[in-house]
Amino acid sequence: MKKHFFSGIQPSGRLHIGNYLGAIKQWIELQDEYEPVFGIVDYHAITAPYEPSEMSARILDAAAGYLAAGLDPDKSIIMIQSRVSEHTELAWILNCQTSMGRLSRIPTFKEKVRQNPGEVGMGLFDYPVLMAADILLYKSHIVPVGEDQVPHLEFTREIARKFNTTFGDTFPEPAEVLSTGAKVMGLDGENKMSKSLDNCIYLDDSDKDIQKKIATAKTDPARKRRDDSGNPDICNIYSYHKIFSTPEELEYCAEGCRSAGIGCVECKKILVAHLEETIAPLREKRNELLAKPDAITEILLAGSDRAQKIARETMAEVKSRIGLTFG
Numbered sequence: 001m002k003k004h005f006f007s008g009i010q011p012s013g014r015l016h017i018g019n020y021l022g023a024i025k026q027w028i029e030l031q032d033e034y035e036p037v038f039g040i041v042d043y044h045a046i047t048a049p050y051e052p053s054e055m056s057a058r059i060l061d062a063a064a065g066y067l068a069a070g071l072d073p074d075k076s077i078i079m080i081q082s083r084v085s086e087h088t089e090l091a092w093i094l095n096c097q098t099s100m101g102r103l104s105r106i107p108t109f110k111e112k113v114r115q116n117p118g119e120v121g122m123g124l125f126d127y128p129v130l131m132a133a134d135i136l137l138y139k140s141h142i143v144p145v146g147e148d149q150v151p152h153l154e155f156t157r158e159i160a161r162k163f164n165t166t167f168g169d170t171f172p173e174p175a176e177v178l179s180t181g182a183k184v185m186g187l188d189g190e191n192k193m194s195k196s197l198d199n200c201i202y203l204d205d206s207d208k209d210i211q212k213k214i215a216t217a218k219t220d221p222a223r224k225r226r227d228d229s230g231n232p233d234i235c236n237i238y239s240y241h242k243i244f245s246t247p248e249e250l251e252y253c254a255e256g257c258r259s260a261g262i263g264c265v266e267c268k269k270i271l272v273a274h275l276e277e278t279i280a281p282l283r284e285k286r287n288e289l290l291a292k293p294d295a296i297t298e299i300l301l302a303g304s305d306r307a308q309k310i311a312r313e314t315m316a317e318v319k320s321r322i323g324l325t326f327g
């Protein structure tokens with residue numbers, strides 16, 4: 001029997017290259033070795049303001065993105081979080097083992113408060129506990145995530161340790177698995193690429209969208225004219241080159257920038273070609289899949305049922321450990 005692990009993405013907007021490089025690309029590499037559970041984590045997506053009438057379409061869209069990128073429903077369990085109520089049930093039990101002080105110190109929470117000072121609900125505060133429940137429910141030993149999620153994994157290990165110490169050995173302490181695109185910066189060059197900040201190259205962007213976005217994206221702010229030399233180390237476009245370009249192109253762009261041998265326009269052109277090459281097949285496959293929404297729905301419902309079988313076993317063990325076994 002292959003081991004399981006859980007990872008997921010919120011249906012809080014269109015998938016972007018940060019989601020792809022930070023998470024999905026690694027998921028595909030791991031689906032032969034494990035039987036992973038990939039969630040569309042809709043309970044997480046309702047922790048920020050959203051439009052209820054759009055949620056089902058967003059879930060379908062996320063699933064089409066997963067499948068287009070290469071997730072295989074015969075190898076991986078692709079599921080919807082809210083269809084497996086054990087996620088929130090375990091979150092409640094873990095809540096009872098969590099201090100408010102610890103949650104308030106998690107950097108992602110502090111960042112969300114900074115971005116939306118008027119919108120701090122309990123759901124947002126409690127987000128890491130639900131995420132810990134998602135992971136521990138499937139007894140994950142590893143979790144492939146982007147760098148932004150590392151503090152949540154640290155918290156998950158702590159809560160697993162605390163539960164094990166208090167009630168007996170139940171959960172493994174999961175380790176994060178980071179990829180080369182572990183932190184993709186947004187087009188603004190200031191924040192990580194994020195659906196809610198709309199600073200993204202999306203996986204369904206057209207070639208034209210990509211060209212337009214990169215043409216207006218910030219570079220080294222000190223390089224004002226073509227003849228100025230620049231510093232690739234502080235250029236956001238160069239940070240994308242590091243992910244997408246060949247070593248020769250990297251050298252060419254870095255050297256050309258420092259010596260003013262090439263301008264930002266040429267440097268961006270090389271990047272655009274790579275982005276188009278990466279995104280076009282994903283976009284086309286996604287559109288094909290979305291033309292048959294019933295087939296996607298079937299995969300999601302079957303995946304949710306498979307996930308629930310595993311989740312129920314864990315919950316039976318958890319309830320027995322904590323003494324909720326009356327009758």
Ligand code: AQP
Nearest residue numbers: 009010012018019022145146182183184193194195196
């Ligand atoms: N910019 C990024 N670079 C690398 N990895 C990233 N991930 C997200 N942004 C980047 C990884 O994608 C997975 C799913 O993330 P999520 O959608 O559940 O939540 P998020 O990290 O909060 O993503 P967004 O786009 O920033 O969503 P919003 O704006 O709704 O909060 C995770 O593994 C994450 O590391």
